[in-house]
Amino acid sequence: MMYDKILLNHGAGGLKTQRLIRQIFQKHIGNAYLQQELDAAVIKFSSHKMAVSTDSFVVHPIFFPGGNIGKMAVCGTVNDLAVMGAKPLYLTLGLIIEEGLPITILEQIIASIGETAREAGVLIVAGDTKVVEHGACDKIYINTTGIGAVPLNVDLRPQKISPGDKIIVSGSIGNHGMAILAAREGLDFSPPLESDCANLNYLTESVLAASVNVKCMRDPTRGGVATTLNELAYQANLGMKLWEEQLPIDSQVKGTSSMLGLDPLYLANEGKVLIIVSSKDAEKVLKEVQKSEIGKKASIIGEVTESHPTKLVMETELGTLRMLNMLEGDPLPRIC
Amino acid sequence: MMYDKILLNHGAGGLKTQRLIRQIFQKHIGNAYLQQELDAAVIKFSSHKMAVSTDSFVVHPIFFPGGNIGKMAVCGTVNDLAVMGAKPLYLTLGLIIEEGLPITILEQIIASIGETAREAGVLIVAGDTKVVEHGACDKIYINTTGIGAVPLNVDLRPQKISPGDKIIVSGSIGNHGMAILAAREGLDFSPPLESDCANLNYLTESVLAASVNVKCMRDPTRGGVATTLNELAYQANLGMKLWEEQLPIDSQVKGTSSMLGLDPLYLANEGKVLIIVSSKDAEKVLKEVQKSEIGKKASIIGEVTESHPTKLVMETELGTLRMLNMLEGDPLPRIC
Secondary structure: OOOOEOOHHHHOOOHHHHHHHHHHHHHHHOOHHHHOOOOOEEEEOOOOEEEEEEEEEOOOOOEEOOEEHHHHHHHHHHHHHHOOOOEEEEEEEEEEEEOOOEHHHHHHHHHHHHHHHHHHOOEEEEEEEEEEOOOOEOOEEEEEEEEEEOOOOOOOOHHHOOOOOEEEEOOOOOHHHHHHHHHHHOOOOOOOOOOOOOOOHHHHHHHHHHOOOEEEEEOOOOOHHHHHHHHHHHHHOOEEEEEHHHOOOOHHHHHHHHHHOOOHHHOOOOOOOEEEEOHHHHHHHHHHHHHOHHHOOOEEEEEEEOOOOOOEEEEOOOOOEEEEOOOOOOOOOOOO | OOOOEOOHHHHOOOHHHHHHHHHHHHHHHOOHHHHOOOOOEEEEOOOOEEEEEEEEEOOOOOEEOOEEHHHHHHHHHHHHHHOOOOEEEEEEEEEEEEOOOEHHHHHHHHHHHHHHHHHHOOEEEEEEEEEEOOOOEOOEEEEEEEEEEOOOOOOOOHHHOOOOOEEEEOOOOOHHHHHHHHHHHOOOOOOOOOOOOOOOHHHHHHHHHHOOOEEEEEOOOOOHHHHHHHHHHHHHOOEEEEEHHHOOOOHHHHHHHHHHOOOHHHOOOOOOOEEEEOHHHHHHHHHHHHHOHHHOOOEEEEEEEOOOOOOEEEEOOOOOEEEEOOOOOOOOOOOO
């Protein structure tokens, strides 16, 4: 028998857990590995370089324009593998659910996970479900851990970045952060502002196929473009300069950010990639990115410099230079 | 600068997150993979059969006699790999921390994780830290996902179980469940009753080296020995019979269970393995298990039967038969 809400017993590892797995999980994310219901999935793995990444998702609200916590939990980990040049293959799924969550809500989330995983071409090979008392978590938290195969000739590292390299962003920035803020604060946009939450793995694959001179990629999630580039500048021990007029920012994001005193450069993105590529291949890679539906607004937004190592600066539209530090505060907790 | 409590900003992915990682995490669990601070760790992997398992830990209280949530988060996933015959190699670590958690508490937990991982011989290759508002989780929840290498000749599956096979448990049962209950309810035991929380990977390795006739192994965590054997009986489509007088149960667990109306067969264990082995190798495997410090109280507790397929029964000390179903209720939520 099914219930309409999650009970503590659904996490007890007994009969109710088993029924939940068979009736909801197998339906949406089932495959030969999960069906075996073993303590660990045993998988043939023939690559010699494996990429591994983990992320927990606590986004609030759990449904927002453009996505939900389930879709995000797949994209987020797929993207962390993709930016390392890996082909994402397998995900694990760890759920912490608050007692009382309507089962229809859980099923919507699991269905999104299934759909997004199929879209990315990854299988969910292992899972775990825990239930905590009402009040001991906020609806649902999700961990995904991803395993990918890295082609032997791919080696993306910040240490490969050189002065003169160009910085490409695959599309408009700040949309996820602003969509979450809007959902939380009840801001209405017309047309509605959506999170950019998307799988990046096909895009990164085509970028790597287009140029062997891609040095490094990163997805600018928490902390946004400015924080991610600060990390890269630090790791490469080089400076970076952005050109404000080249930044693709949707007018709604720009306008609302300005009104609220937020900077889109620090807002999270969930379907964007920063690509550092040698100057000579920058235009070629840009065109490749723009071929993708999610890369149409891609732009070359800056370059790597020998000057001001470890620092990120921006040439503003007024021609002045502005220093962009790492994110210090947290304007939007639980953004992912 | 360090703070004495976790702030929301520690999870924002900016400067405070970076400092937390460098000052606490790298100190206790650091290694070459984590030091690179990449979106995904890239690892050489030369085995052709990979085991993958994930588990989230929400145990309450987070410190208990015999362990804490950090130690458990390592042992739990190491053991899920070990019972599949895998050599555990890599773990990922996903933390969800409640705002306000004292940093000294976090550091104790991370130190335990480091110590337990070193003991098991696994490296923590990727991590993620999220912070939620006070009240949006209970102190700290931990996800670990494990990757192991399965030797090509190892193939443990419930489908290999045959009638006549013996069932071995590696030690006394119910200790973890009872230790958590005691910690929660303030029960005093003298000598103190400790959780059995321990890494099983060296024990399972020696068992597999001792006999090629081990059919299947499982660690009886949530739901206890009775639920785990029910799952195996169902998957093998065979019956199982336990002999009550052979069950190793510590007197404190036995006495308190009886007083509280609990059954040790349904209490969680965090350092025990059930081994199903052909009858002819049962004594040999038992002796091998008993050589280990954590296997001294191991016992042959039952056998696989052709009769009553998918069901578990127990021959009681009175000579009657008692049916043991899967766990239906949940006497102890948040046991792991």
